Amino acid sequence: MRLKDLEIFTVAPPAPGWGGRYWTFVKLTTDDGITGIGECYAATVGPKAMAAVIEDVFDRHMAGEHPENVELMFRRAYSAGFTQRPDPTVMGAFSGLEIACWDIVGKARGRPVWALLGGMMNERLRSYTYLYPEPGQESAEFWVDPDMAAEAAARFVGMGFTAGKFDPAGPYTIRGGHDPSASDISRSAAFCKAIREAVGDRADLLFGTHGQFNVAGAIRLAHAIEPWGPLWYEEPIPPDNLLDFAEVQKAVRIAVATGERLTTKAEFATVLRTGGARILQPALGRAGGIWEAKKIAAIAEVFTAQLAPHLYAGPVEWAANIHLGASIPNLLMVETIETGGAFHLKLIRNSIRWEDGHVLVPTGPGLGIEFDEDLARAHPYHGEQLHLEMQEAPCNYSSPNRFEGGAPSSFTE
Known part of the structure; x- marks a missing residue:
């Protein structure tokens, strides 16, 4: 069994676009006809350029290889071009391809991916x-109105959620960390x-930021x-200031969480060694894939840190997170788009279930999902903007800042 063919889907979710402007899925096919699906959470370049990166990573490091050899393929991609250091674009491309490899191997063995990672620790994952x-009822006002946020929180808790995230702290800018107004x-x-x-006390408050502050x-x-x-x-300072996370954590009584924009165990280990975070949030479509995330979780155990895999993408990364x-024994919870997300669930033909505040772990072979290729092809992304x-x-x-969540209310693409 060898990796043979690659297909890339760049999919635009319908408005309001929770999960980002577009999602990048990869489909791998082996020489004996087994297919696997993965998702890349990396958008530092446009979709066409990212597709070229994905194709290059596959052709250069993975084509013709056995899909079981994820460690070998990771080392090739990680070391490409005399690097051997975290590169979010290359590792984002590899991450999606690596997830697809696990899907293939699970299908070939007739076992779910979790069974290949050490077996079942958690059948139901807090969500x-x-x-x-x-x-x-989407509006720009929702993101800056405490009463509207409180109503939403009560609604989600009524559905069974025991935690909700919100991020009212103003804009994230290209200028790096700033003082909040x-x-x-x-x-x-x-x-x-x-x-x-x-x-x-029915639910935990998860305070989000996007690396805005010094x-x-x-x-x-x-305070x-x-x-x-x-x-x-969450991510109170820019992710390029890994050592400074410890200064924040030492000064506050809330657990610092970070990881959406970090890649590979090297960056996560730096945060852990310095005491910069108690909760890690790897995005599996960027962090290096499922196997690299398993290593990150193992390192975190030594520091009594917990994992809460991040999701602001499509349903395949969600499946990998699950x-x-x-x-793993140190899972805190997993991020979910509402109770799964209407379009997310359509793309995987409702093959993941959410129930009473928890995601139920799939038991089918591979990722245990049914990816709808026709639906993916019917929603191509034609815009010029990046995912975020x-x-x-x-x-x-001088006047209040406004922030409209992960997708603008005037979503037009």
């Missing part, structure tokens, strides 16, 4: 979601207060929201 508006701090505190009052600003904001006891404080989560984009304008200190 959390962003606080999204109800379908048809006074209004961003007061709005963040108001969100925490309103949501805590709405859900009481160290002093991150500490100042954390303002501490009274409402968030479970975590198989990893099923196999940072704004160029600096933080506004």
